[in-house]
Amino acid sequence: MSKRVLLEGVSVAYGRTRVLDPVELDLPAGSFTALLGPSGCGKSTVLGAVAGFVSPAGGRVTAGAGPVTGPGPDRGVVFQHYALFPWRTARGNVEFALKRLGLPRAERRRRALAALAEVGLAEGAEKYPAQLSGGMQQRVALARALAAEPEVLLLDEPFGALDTLTRSRMQTLLRELWQRRGTTVLFVTHDIDEALALAQRVVVLGGTPGRVLADHPVPDGPPDPDLRSLIARHLHALPTG
Numbered sequence: 001m002s003k004r005v006l007l008e009g010v011s012v013a014y015g016r017t018r019v020l021d022p023v024e025l026d027l028p029a030g031s032f033t034a035l036l037g038p039s040g041c042g043k044s045t046v047l048g049a050v051a052g053f054v055s056p057a058g059g060r061v062t063a064g065a066g067p068v069t070g071p072g073p074d075r076g077v078v079f080q081h082y083a084l085f086p087w088r089t090a091r092g093n094v095e096f097a098l099k100r101l102g103l104p105r106a107e108r109r110r111r112a113l114a115a116l117a118e119v120g121l122a123e124g125a126e127k128y129p130a131q132l133s134g135g136m137q138q139r140v141a142l143a144r145a146l147a148a149e150p151e152v153l154l155l156d157e158p159f160g161a162l163d164t165l166t167r168s169r170m171q172t173l174l175r176e177l178w179q180r181r182g183t184t185v186l187f188v189t190h191d192i193d194e195a196l197a198l199a200q201r202v203v204v205l206g207g208t209p210g211r212v213l214a215d216h217p218v219p220d221g222p223p224d225p226d227l228r229s230l231i232a233r234h235l236h237a238l239p240t241g
């Protein structure tokens with residue numbers, strides 16, 4: 001299940017400050033794109049525009065056949081900070097997120113348990129967030145997004161707070177989920193190696209206001225040091241070539 005996402009001339013201002021110059025971005029259905037850039041360049045703003053949290057000052061965002069006018073269950077979002085309810089169990093947190101879909105209780109439970117199993121957390125379903133490690137809490141947040149069966153998955157530095165080993169395990173899990181589900185993925189990060197390890201394509205955002213500086217496909221196979229240094233040059237806004 002996946003949808004094409006299209007940003008056409010999308011610009012964003014907070015008050016009178018323009019933070020994003022018009023962005024053109026076409027994310028084909030089922031693609032995995034990393035949005036890479038330094039802090040403050042507008043990555044979360046782009047993701048927020050696709051999620052429907054941020055209203056563009058100009059241009060338009062389309063997901064599938066329809067314009068994005070606000071958040072919707074077709075687009076799941078995962079943030080760096082998991083924002084789990086501490087008084088609900090892992091299963092309770094996922095079930096709660098499904099309430100807005102109007103699903104019957106038994107179906108919410110079935111989907112929650114299936115999503116927790118999918119992220120490797122079947123055993124932790126009845127635990128509370130305080131009883132779970134950071135990696136496990138992020139798995140719950142991922143399960144919460146997946147349980148709604150979104151066609152687009154939007155991740156904003158989801159593994160930024162995790163230690164190196166946990167982070168690498170979560171990256172592997174995310175790749176597997178994407179390969180299995182075929183969901184369109186937009187992954188925000190400021191880590192070039194994370195972008196290259198995960199995505200089929202790396203879009204570099206930079207400048208003030210932010211704009212797209214580069215857009216590179218990432219070939220399958222072992223890491224390509226030339227591609228890495230090319231993207232690094234864009235990232236640090238040095239002249240290329």
Ligand SMILES: Nc1ncnc2c1ncn2[C@@H]1O[C@H](COP(=O)(O)OP(=O)(O)OP(=O)(O)O)[C@@H](O)[C@H]1O
Pocket residue numbers: 014019037038039040041042043044045046190
């Ligand atoms: N709600 C807001 N009101 C005013 N300015 C904002 C708001 N949200 C973000 N900004 C500003 O917009 C710019 C882009 O922010 P954004 O969070 O999109 O960048 P980012 O690349 O995701 O940064 P980071 O990697 O630090 O999260 C920044 O200068 C930020 O200070």
